[in-house]
Amino acid sequence: MHELSLSYATVESVLESVASLNASRVISVTLVAGELSGVSIEAFQFSFPIAAAGTILEDTNLIINSEPVRVFCSPCNQISALANIQNFRCPLCGLASGDIRSGEDFIIQSIEVESDETETAETVTTEVPQNEHAHR
Numbered sequence: 827m828h829e830l831s832l833s834y835a836t837v838e839s840v841l842e843s844v845a846s847l848n849a850s851r852v853i854s855v856t857l858v859a860g861e862l863s864g865v866s867i868e869a870f871q872f873s874f875p876i877a878a879a880g881t882i883l884e885d886t887n888l889i890i891n892s893e894p895v896r897v898f899c900s901p902c903n904q905i906s907a908l909a910n911i912q913n914f915r916c917p918l919c920g921l922a923s924g925d926i927r928s929g930e931d932f933i934i935q936s937i938e939v940e941s942d943e944t945e946t947a948e949t950v951t952t953e954v955p956q957n958e959h960a961h962r
């Protein structure tokens with residue numbers, strides 16, 4: 827199950843990112859799931875608590891934002907979101923374009939932690955290593 831291993835990788839990545847912050851708890855994790863990342867948000871939400879169990883991410887508020895696929899069209903000189911990810915065409919002029927500019931990645935956008943030392947929430951931003959991605 828791909829989403830479970832991705833959940834473990836995400837938990838590990840978050841723990842690494844907050845290692846220096848003396849965090850007692852991770853309040854929230856915001857992820858961006860591109861429409862072409864191959865990640866099922868529903869499956870990820872189901873498997874994440876399994877991976878987070880017993881860590882400081884156990885009760886974290888998981889936020890997953892879906893990112894549309896955007897392609898660059900050189901005749902229009904524009905980057906536009908695809909209306910349909912089955913159809914790689916510029917929505918402005920209808921020309922085929924495979925020049926994908928967003929929507930392929932699955933990344934950690936931000937992490938909010940509660941720290942023992944400061945008692946204030948700190949937000950850090952990090953990315954899941956590119957090799958964790960599964961491409962179709």
Ligand SMILES: [Zn+2]
Nearest residue numbers: 899902916919
């Ligand atoms: Zn165009």
